[in-house]
Amino acid sequence: MRPNILLFGDSITQESFRSGGWGASLADAYSRKADVVLRGYGGYNTRWALFLLHHLFPLGLTKPPVATTIFFGANDAALAGGTSERQHVPVEEYKENLRKIVRHLKECSPTMLIVLITPPPIDEEGRMExxxxxxxxxxxxxxxxxxxxxxxxxxxxxxxxxxxxxxSINLWSKMQETDGWQKKYLRDGLHLTAEGNAVVFEEVVKVFKEAWLDASEMPYDFPHHSEIDGKNPEKAFQQKCL
Amino acid sequence: MRPNILLFGDSITQESFRSGGWGASLADAYSRKADVVLRGYGGYNTRWALFLLHHLFPLGLTKPPVATTIFFGANDAALAGGTSERQHVPVEEYKENLRKIVRHLKECSPTMLIVLITPPPIDEEGRMExxxxxxxxxxxxxxxxxxxxxxxxxxxxxxxxxxxxxxSINLWSKMQETDGWQKKYLRDGLHLTAEGNAVVFEEVVKVFKEAWLDASEMPYDFPHHSEIDGKNPEKAFQQKCL
Structure with a gap:
């Protein structure tokens, strides 16, 4: 009955339901209105994400997500020749992979709201520490x-x-607009602090609102309790449940 | 592909995805293994919950939840004659309503893990404040x-x-075992603090583990990134995705 909002990405998506996480905040904001579905895969780059694509978004779904965030790149951008080389994907292939993901989602549902999120900036010193x-x-x-x-x-x-x-949300640029972003938004030079999560949440909500997927404008799935008459509860449920 | 864990209840369930909330913590603990579906209805008692039952759990679902928490009673227990009388449900009817909910879920899926959670204790002074x-x-x-x-x-x-x-989880008793439970676990005499949420999370996880629904024993939906060979990623995905 409720629409689905799907979060597809790497560890920054996978851990988005920890305390203060942007995914949990979305689920809370859309509570009683939409379901937030977590599809975060820690350590994954776009090349590996492609293997999952048809399994997570099979064609012919009766109820495809109304919105999907695609949030990869932090692992693709690991340096060739560095200790995380295994995860590296050249930037041209990264773009090509994202293009395949978007194209497939459009094929699943031409009306799906698709939001590409860039990787956050890197605090190199924090990463070394x-x-x-x-x-x-x-x-x-x-x-x-x-x-x-x-x-x-x-x-x-x-x-x-x-x-x-x-x-799209240019998280890399957005975060660097704030002084001290290195420690304020990143807890290990790469993953997000609670404040960093709050930035992602605000940006996603802003884009969703611009695209008319605004929680405050969406109907409740069932009546708000204040609309239920204690002596005659049937009335409130008549339209949806009887 | 992933099993669903459904949280059915009142405001204490509805707001369980706020920062530190027990629902979000469950979603995080079962991330990559199960989906946590939020069905919390603030202000609802069991009498009103019955109107939703067949809509939330239609018979013949191809994929009913593997587990459901049923967490009502805080509103049923509002005093007859008090300012929240509208929400009051007599205790015998409360039990009868819970029985109907459990019976219906068993009909949906005889193997579903069903966990009844009692309302938390009331800090009357905190409620007045x-x-x-x-x-x-x-x-x-x-x-x-x-x-x-x-x-x-x-x-x-x-x-x-x-x-x-x-x-079942007797939250009413469990919380009162700890000195200072009134302010430690309840923020307004009724709803949970982050520490109160942590108690619910721990108790739910404990019951799930006893029933063999243990996140650490469940398979990942797709390979862990450490199992993926950078030069030959197909291999890791062969079993599930090719």
């Missing part, structure tokens, strides 16, 4: 991700969205 | 809920669960 804390002396001494390279992927993502006529 | 802060001089001077009365509903809920052979 995290590596030292986690791996001690064995820690990498060269960065596995740089902010500059991730910025190239963010630019590619936004360009592609414009080309395909779908909406 | 909240009323004064919210309504000022117009605030009620008599309690609309008492801890003793809510305890009668909690007892009825647990007895019914035993009679029907389904699992």
């Amino acid at each position: 995290y590596a030292r804390e986690t791996y001690g002396e064995k820690a990498m001494t060269l960065p596995e991700r740089t902010n500059e390279t991730t910025g190239v992927y963010a630019k590619g993502c936004v360009e592609l969205a414009r080309e395909l006529g779908v909406r | 909240y009323a004064r802060e919210t309504y000022g001089e117009k605030a009620m001077t008599l309690p609309e809920r008492t801890n003793e009365t809510t305890g009668v509903y909690a007892k009825g809920c647990v007895e019914l669960a035993r009679e029907l052979g389904v699992r």
